[in-house]
Amino acid sequence: MAGKVCLVTGASSGIGHATALELLRAGHTVYGAARRVNRMDAITSAGGRALAMDVTSEDDLERGIRTIVAEQQRIDVLVNNAGSGLHGAIEDVPMTRARDQFEVNVFAPARLVQLVLPHMRRQRSGVIVNVSSIGGEIALPLGAWYYASKHALEAYSDSLRQEVRPFGIDVVVVQPGIIRTEFESGTADELRAISGAGAYRRMAEAMANRAETELHGRDKASDPVVVARAIRQAVESTAPRPRYAVGHLARLLLLLNKHLPDRAFDKLATRSLT
Secondary structure (H helix, E strand, O other): OOOOEEEEEOOOOHHHHHHHHHHHHOOOEEEEEEOOHHHHHHHHHOOOEEEEOOOOOHHHHHHHHHHHHHHHOOOOEEEEOOOOOOOOOOOOOOHHHHHHHHHHHHHHHHHHHHHHHHHHHHHOOEEEEEEOOHHHOOOOOOOHHHHHHHHHHHHHHHHHHHHHHHHOEEEEEEEEOEEOOOOOOOHHHHHHHHHOOOOOHHHHHHHHHHHHHHHHOHHHOEOHHHHHHHHHHHHHOOOOOOEEEEOEOHHHHHHHHHHOOHHHHHHHHHOOOO
């Protein structure tokens, strides 16, 4: 199998970093993109290329795709991994923060898709991997805007998959479960800052305590390489699945969400918070 030209966003840490290295080990040409270029030394040492990219900057997105196409004359894979979280009660979260969440988790990947599609259509091939979450199908309290953004990304991906398949382009959604990354490191502080003093303070403090406990006991959490391997599988497959649920508790929680009545799932989700 010939190596593919890949762009991985959010490559300075966690899933994005592991994915870039996994694709490099498999013989692909990899461009890792992130704001923190100094955190991508392992990628460049392995033969990859580091791109400075703030996914909310139109100039950065256009420059990144232009650079890859100029150097490689093609782009075969886009891994939309960059994302952020937002924790707090719906009543408390400022709408500016909510809009920022959608900017990073929905509109940035959507704009990158717009930029790569003309090249992929011309090639009559390509793979777009949108890294979602089990939160793309389930929702928990005090994270509404994050879950809403991931639900939106999945619906967007479903429509995209239907539109571009005639051009030989595959669209894949990856749904990580509980993964050992830096992603949740600021959850407790954010919960307390946004909702720690108002009507939802008891729930916010309970969830903050849970987040701190889980952060210090991440032995059950899956290593990001588990997700990276699933992404590599999708990238290299001639017929990738539309969805890959991977990592600790991913399949179980999605199964419970699918089969439990809504009230029963609500009770499960909030049993230690009220």
